[in-house]
Amino acid sequence: MQIDRRAFLAQGFATSVLLGFPGLLHAQMTLGQMTLDVVSDGHLVLPGSFAFNDMPKDELMPILERMNQPFDQLTPPCNLSLLRGNGRVVLFDAGSGTEFMPTAGKSLAALEALGVSPDDITDLIFTHGHPDHLWGVLDDFGDPLFTNATHYMGQAEWDYWTDPNTVSTIGNARQAFAVGAERRLQVIAEQTTFFSDAEEILPGVGARITPGHTPGHMSFEVRDGNSAVMIVGDSIGNDHIALARPDWLSPADQDPILGAQTRVGLINDLVAAQMPIVGFHxxxxxxxxxxxxxxGFSFRTEV
Ligand SMILES: [Zn+2]
Structure with a gap:
């Protein structure tokens, strides 16, 4: 196994290490007594229209070419965040599971490589209810996979996906998301607790509502003293066009106007605070x- 290790110090923030496991790119950051590992759940395969429809092509194409991003197809990685320390093992998003796409749902192997089994997870916190974030919450028998974990979802997000009207109002393109979410949320309802914007969910884990991608999408600021990182989920949905032109409306967002407002505000705050992020895709x-x-803006892995 070849290990490619690059270690770097952030100014007063944290130490980060990038380790290249075979097939699994793995990033790690230390926050005081806590360690945050980014765990791969594989990747998605999507048509380019998912991200690029209705964008001005004459401006879009040079940006994509510069970033080696094809126009026709997207293969976004899926990054779960695992926070360990202070007696807790906290997972942010459950991944895709085995029923969404054959290229995704790989996180159990990645967790195992870190010595973590689903039973070890004490807390499971969702950014939002889309398949690549939620569907991995159940095992192959349809039972909760993270048996010992308290599950947390933003109240607005939960209310949206459990509303019986959602399936008929969400539109054809996302109807399967609504059916899939509702079924899974029913199964985990008893072990789920709810939170709102600005709430401290766990010690050092604060919620920030970042709506638009979905109605109640949440991001999370993880902090220990001066060390902090923002887990942004899909509020910054990619590292090409969402950063180069954050104000452009994205068809990946359920409410593109609100999504762009959220993205611009969040990016400005993150740049002003010089705060590292974990982006799910x-x-x-x-x-x-x-x-x-x-x-515009760009993404650098050196935090
Ligand atoms: Zn996603």
Whole structure:
């Protein structure tokens, strides 16, 4: 096994290490007494229209070419965050499970490589209810997989996906998401607790509502003293166009106008605070920092 190790110190924040496991790009960050590992759940395969429809092509194409991002197809990685310390093993998002896409739902092997089994998870916190974040919550028999974990979902997000009207109002493209979410949320209802914007869910884990991608999408600021990282889920949905032109409306967002407002506000705050992030679909392990460029923003893995 070849291990490619790059260690770097952030100014007063944390130490980060990027380790190249075979087939699994893995990023790690230390926050005081806690360790955050980014765990791969594999990747998705999506048509380019999912992210690029209705964008001005004359401006879009040069940006994509510069970033080696094809126009026709997206293969976004899926990055779960695992936070360990202070007696807790906290997982952010459950991944896809085995029923969504054959290229995704790989996180159990990645967790096992870190010596973590589903029974070890004490807390499971969702950014939102989409398949690649939620469907891994059940095992192959349809029972809860993380048997010892308290599950947490934002109240607005829970209310949206459990509303019986959602399946008929969400539109054809996302109807399967609504059916899939409702079925799974029913199974985990008893072990789920709910939270709102600005609430401290666990010691050092605060919620920030980042709506638009879904109605109640949440991001999480994990902090220990001066060390902090923002787990942004899909509020910054990729490391190409969402950063180069964060104000462009994204068809990946259920409410594109609100999604763009959220993205611009969040990016400005993150850059001002110099705060590292984990993006669920960002490349190279998903852990890095956003930087201002001449005409937009870019993602750098060195935090
Ligand atoms: Zn996603």
């Amino acid at each position: 960002l490349g190279q392990g998903g852990l890095g920092r956003i930087e201002k460029t001449d005409d």
